Amino acid sequence: MDLRVSPMGWNSWDCYGAAVTEEVVRKNADYMAKYLKPFGWEYVVVDIQWYEPAADNNEYHPFTDMCMDKYGRFIPAPNRFPSAKGGKGFKPLADYVHSLGLKFGIHIMRGIPRQAVHQNTQVYGTDKTAREVAKTASICYWNTDMYGLDPNKEGAREYYDSIFKLYASWGVDFIKCDDICRELPREEEELKMLSDSLHNCGRDMILSLSPGPALLEKSELYKQYSNMWRITDDFWDRWDLLYAMFERAEKWCTHTGYGNWPDADMLPVGALRQCYDENGWTRFTEDEQITMMSLWCIFRAPLMIGAEMTKNDDFTLSILTNRDILDMHADARNSHQVFRKTVGKNELILWVANSAKGGTYAALFNAGDRKGSFEITNNDLELESIPAGRELWSGKLTKSGMILKVSIPAHGAKVFYFE
Secondary structure: OOOOOEEEEEEEEEEEEEEOHHHHHHHHHHHHHHHHHHHHEEEEEEEEOOOOOOOOOOOOHHHHHHHEEEOOOEEEOOHHHOHHHOHHHHHHHHHHHHHHHEEEEEEEOOOOHHHHHHHEOOOOOOOOEEEHEEEEEEOOOOOOOEEEOOOOOHHHHHHHHHHHHHHHHHHHHOEEEOOOOOOOOOOHHHHHHHHHHHHOOOOEEEEEOOOOOHHHHHHHHHHHHHEEEEEEOOOOOHHHHHHHHHHHHHHHHHOOEOOEEEEEOEEOOOOOOOOOOOOOOOOHHHHHHHHHHHHHHHHHEEEEOOHHHOOOOOOOOOOHHHHHHHHHHHHEEEEEEEEEEEEEEEEEEEEEEEOOOOOOEEEEEEEOOEEEEEEOOOOOOOOOOEEEEEOOOOEEEEEOEEEEEEEEOOEEEOOOOOO
């Protein structure tokens, strides 16, 4: 598991909500292996409600029946994941993803199923039961599946041990744990218990915490107990949400590093909301998608594609496979915002970063509503002079000098690399 670069992959939520199927996952894994794997994309993540037979869109069905084993552990719904029949769980699907040279992930909710508590199932490997370990006052306000686990009760840690050992036996490489990131300090001890169980399950797994916004004052705890933590609530294809991400990224940029990644959420590009409309498509303009990819990559955020990838058009594929931009995602160091100021009637934002391989990255964002012409100086970049460079989206070369003049479309971005 290479922790020098933040995870890159695909998650099923933006296109299928709670209703993704095994057929869809396999098709998207095939696409990733064929078109994206050479560029570093590797995780295939099944999002929420994979244990619910009746899931059909982004909405949750309160107190619905779930698929669960006799020890109160969720298992894949066989009507949606046929290879899970016979107690096989996600192992056949994970094996298929691994056969493509990719990695497999799943979404989980913090705690223990309410269904397990109501049936009072036994905790695997103990004489304790679900009712004895649950913290029934700890619930998720937006999903009815779970109760929390009480870290002070014998058997609670063993329940987490049991689910992560099960996931390890399936071959899971990535865990997205929900209803926990912003629940601190109230559920802080449960996070520590969960993390310890995961890291002692015998298999390397990325731990991603949701939902956001994460608490800046808990940054060191997130770094100690997880690999990714959401700095925003669900991010969708709206300019106001993208605009707000600049402030979030500025606050969190000093906390990126080896194995620790503030998470700006998924990339809502391409074909989205397929469970509602098979013709659904991102509402972002092409320039806004370039802005998003530029910010995520210089910030070094995890990159999780939200699209139904098999429907990618040429533009969507091009922004996901721009080698220079993805090199910046891998190599940027000390990334930070330099300024955010009004120029004419537009707002100009400048981010810079050093490259681990030498040189300087500079990303210029026009957050205004009209095309603008801008200048940055050597002093803005803290260089004696601006070296000759290259704009990474267009590939156009720039000359050395003291001033760089740039034209940027509304809501657009230009990214430069200076050797």
